[in-house]
Amino acid sequence: MATADGMSLLQRFLLDLRNITLNATGEPEILARVKPLVAELAASREWLLPRHYEALESQGNGVHLLHEEPDHTLAIVAVCWLPGRETPPHNHGTWAVVAGVDGPERNVFWRRVDDGARAGYAELERVGQQVVEAGDVLAMPSGAIHSVANDTTAITLTLHAYGRHLNFSPRSQFDVAKRTESPRRTVWRDG
Numbered sequence: 244m245a246t247a248d249g250m251s252l253l254q255r256f257l258l259d260l261r262n263i264t265l266n267a268t269g270e271p272e273i274l275a276r277v278k279p280l281v282a283e284l285a286a287s288r289e290w291l292l293p294r295h296y297e298a299l300e301s302q303g304n305g306v307h308l309l310h311e312e313p314d315h316t317l318a319i320v321a322v323c324w325l326p327g328r329e330t331p332p333h334n335h336g337t338w339a340v341v342a343g344v345d346g347p348e349r350n351v352f353w354r355r356v357d358d359g360a361r362a363g364y365a366e367l368e369r370v371g372q373q374v375v376e377a378g379d380v381l382a383m384p385s386g387a388i389h390s391v392a393n394d395t396t397a398i399t400l401t402l403h404a405y406g407r408h409l410n411f412s413p414r415s416q417f418d419v420a421k422r423t424e425s426p427r428r429t430v431w432r433d434g
């Protein structure tokens with residue numbers, strides 16, 4: 244679907260995203276303004292390809308990079324989730340907006356309760372959850388910690404926008420039972 248000026252919705256979205264991040268006074272304003280745009284892009288499905296449903300068994304999901312800027316900011320990804328799989332709690336080191344496309348993505352939110360003074364040690368407390376389905380959109384500030392689960396028997400898919408490509412953003416994953424924090428890195432495919 245092209246917009247009135249002949250651009251794809253993704254191209255239009257990227258122009259808006261660059262303008263917002265350049266002019267916003269801070270992350271709360273970025274998240275508030277980007278949220279409805281990601282929801283609109285997700286609902287259009289114009290960027291969605293069959294290969295976006297291909298996942299890595301080892302990772303439990305498939306991350307497909309639709310766009311990043313040359314400096315790795317403004318990363319847009321389609322993420323598919325294998326049935327019954329769940330990520331460890333993790334942060335992103337940047338802002339994130341997630342919109343539902345196909346099936347429910349259950350997000351569990353966590354709060355750090357230790358003081359972060361001991362390297363590699365972290366205590367997390369579960370503070371809530373939100374299920375993101377088609378029509379839903381979730382915004383997370385840089386400090387947010389969440390885990391993601393696909394509770395269904397089918398592969399699900401969501402559209403994510405991040406302030407930065409996550410493998411160029413310092414971030415952590417957590418083991419709640421072992422009380423550990425370690426660097427997180429995941430495989431992202433182009434396109």
Ligand SMILES: [Fe+2]
Pocket residue numbers: 333334335389391
């Ligand atoms: Fe995440």
